Amino acid sequence: MDWKIFATIFTAVFIAELGDKSQLATMLFAADKEASELTVFLAVSAALVFTSLLGVIAGSTLSEYINERYLNYLAGIGFIIIGVFTLYKA
Structure with a gap:
């Protein structure tokens, strides 16, 4: 396994996932007293x-x-489109 590639991918995905909708949903589920x-x-x-x-x-x-x-x-064009759409909606 190439640890440099592993670290690069891990860091990129970790940063991308911070504060996204799935993390917010996870916090809401964890706040539910009925769910462990x-x-x-x-x-x-x-x-x-x-x-x-x-x-x-x-x-x-x-x-x-x-x-x-x-x-x-x-992929780059897709991210640009998402960014422009996000700025337009803001």
Whole structure:
């Protein structure tokens, strides 16, 4: 395993996930007195692992048909569109 790549990916995803909607939803579920913290943690962890698995499968499948360079362009354009939309709505 390449630990430099691991650290880069971990840091990028960790920073991207801080304060997002899924973290806020997790805090709300954890605040519910009827749900144990362990249940919330396990459910949220499983959901994040599954969505990450879908991302890995989609990315590796797309990379078989589309050049990685074009995928990077597409991702960048997607983020720009989301940013412009977010600024427009603000």
